[in-house]
Amino acid sequence: MDDVKSPKRRSAKTRSRIVKAAQGLFVVRGYAGTTFQLVADAAEVSVQTVYFHYGTKSQLLKHVVDVASAGDDEPVPLLRRPWFAALQSAEDPMEVVRGWVHQSGVILDRVAPILAVVRDAAAGDADMATQWAVNSEQRHTAHGQVVAILDRLHALRPGLTGERATDITVGLLSPDLFLVMTRECGWPPAQWEDWSADQLSHALLPS
Numbered sequence: 001m002d003d004v005k006s007p008k009r010r011s012a013k014t015r016s017r018i019v020k021a022a023q024g025l026f027v028v029r030g031y032a033g034t035t036f037q038l039v040a041d042a043a044e045v046s047v048q049t050v051y052f053h054y055g056t057k058s059q060l061l062k063h064v065v066d067v068a069s070a071g072d073d074e075p076v077p078l079l080r081r082p083w084f085a086a087l088q089s090a091e092d093p094m095e096v097v098r099g100w101v102h103q104s105g106v107i108l109d110r111v112a113p114i115l116a117v118v119r120d121a122a123a124g125d126a127d128m129a130t131q132w133a134v135n136s137e138q139r140h141t142a143h144g145q146v147v148a149i150l151d152r153l154h155a156l157r158p159g160l161t162g163e164r165a166t167d168i169t170v171g172l173l174s175p176d177l178f179l180v181m182t183r184e185c186g187w188p189p190a191q192w193e194d195w196s197a198d199q200l201s202h203a204l205l206p207s
Helices: 002-029 036-043 047-054 057-070 082-089 093-122 126-152 162-172 175-184 189-204
Strands: none
Touching: 002 036, 002 047, 002 057, 002 093, 036 047, 036 057, 047 057, 057 093, 057 126, 082 093, 082 126, 093 126, 093 175, 093 189, 126 162, 162 189, 175 189
16 A cells, blocks of 8 residues: 555655745746746756646646645645534634634735736736735635625624625735735734734724
């Protein structure tokens, strides 16, 4: 049995090295400036190995984004993770807001820099434009699910629609704003989290 699993484990470790190397290169050099040869050299594998696992640079970047979003390479969507199930069962709206902001900060700390690469490349690359649109739709869907929890608890501010509440959440917890506050302004993630939770609760919940 170990002999059967060993190649799979080796393959997983190889993919992990490739993804880690690619993420660092994409963030520093951008999409256009990152080549499979550079990734292969940084991951200490052959360029043929990178092509074997990912085929195209756009597929590699997509996988880098997926791993950064989830924090691992497991085929379990974010909204099926145990921490999201805990939010769904919460009865206190502030617990939902603060729990979602906390998890968003953990995710954004990993994924916001690489999403900026996708955003910047989208203007001149059709594959990246498609990737950016997919990532944007995924963010809207995720934030909409949290708004739905608040709506189910009858916790939204009077007159605030679910659509409007989702738009506000998407904006306040956007990767761009996260990078501005934590990178440009130098806020520690905990400070961003406290501020974002206060802003979001004020915008969504009754006074």
